[in-house]
Amino acid sequence: MSELLLIHGSCHGAWCWDETLAALGAMGQPARAIDLPGHGADQTPRDRVTLDGYADAILAAIDAPVTLVGHSMGGFPITAAALRAPEKIARLVYLCAYIPQPGKSLADMRHLWPEQPLLPAIVPDADRVAFSFAPDRQLDLFYHDCPSGTLEHARAHLTPQPLAPQRTPLDPATPRVERHAILCEDDRAVPVGFQALMAEGIPAGNIQRMPTSHSPFFAAPEDLARRLAAIAAT
Numbered sequence: 001m002s003e004l005l006l007i008h009g010s011c012h013g014a015w016c017w018d019e020t021l022a023a024l025g026a027m028g029q030p031a032r033a034i035d036l037p038g039h040g041a042d043q044t045p046r047d048r049v050t051l052d053g054y055a056d057a058i059l060a061a062i063d064a065p066v067t068l069v070g071h072s073m074g075g076f077p078i079t080a081a082a083l084r085a086p087e088k089i090a091r092l093v094y095l096c097a098y099i100p101q102p103g104k105s106l107a108d109m110r111h112l113w114p115e116q117p118l119l120p121a122i123v124p125d126a127d128r129v130a131f132s133f134a135p136d137r138q139l140d141l142f143y144h145d146c147p148s149g150t151l152e153h154a155r156a157h158l159t160p161q162p163l164a165p166q167r168t169p170l171d172p173a174t175p176r177v178e179r180h181a182i183l184c185e186d187d188r189a190v191p192v193g194f195q196a197l198m199a200e201g202i203p204a205g206n207i208q209r210m211p212t213s214h215s216p217f218f219a220a221p222e223d224l225a226r227r228l229a230a231i232a233a234t
Contacts, residue, residue: 009072013040
């Protein structure tokens with residue numbers, strides 16, 4: 001059994017994993033979540049946030065090999081970390097995540113699928129260093145199947161997303177570590193067909209599906225915890 005290290009997606013922070021961490025703790029599964037630079041409680045200025053900085057933060061948080069989980073945008077930094085130090089990572093888990101392709105940034109990858117419901121909801125800040133999600137789109141895109149109060153909780157913690165990490169490609173983009181993917185079938189932010197396309201290089205036996213939105217850590221934290229614990233035990 002390896003420890004789980006949970007990495008959030010755009011605009012989120014370690015806070016989004018709280019319920020999943022509680023469920024994992026009840027199972028006896030070691031797990032932690034961290035804030036990436038410029039997210040959550042981390043005060044790194046947004047104009048200094050980079051994909052390399054994300055990878056640095058992840059690797060600095062690892063003492064022994066972990067099962068590294070990336071949600072959504074988090075697929076890029078977990079891959080960057082594994083490319084740099086594969087000996088620190090037992091396996092990667094992409095949770096309704098962007099799975100990098102060689103030479104393509106996350107922004108580039110949005111051109112690989114015709115339906116991109118996130119794009120109309122992205123609101124750049126005045127200096128175009130970061131973006132936020134339009135408040136009137138957040139419920140439908142991220143939290144439509146989550147418990148009452150989730151939207152309000154999220155809005156109290158969401159932070160602008162620095163753009164630079166999403167404009168940075170990885171090449172190579174496939175680390176020499178075991179990879180898994182959890183696809184979310186009711187995802188209105190990253191369509192499940194797009195998730196499946198990105199996961200084509202992962203063995204079929206390492207791909208599973210959840211019947212949730214883009215926020216399984218809120219919609220079904222116990223189910224998600226069971227799945228992650230089972231992967232960490234392999």
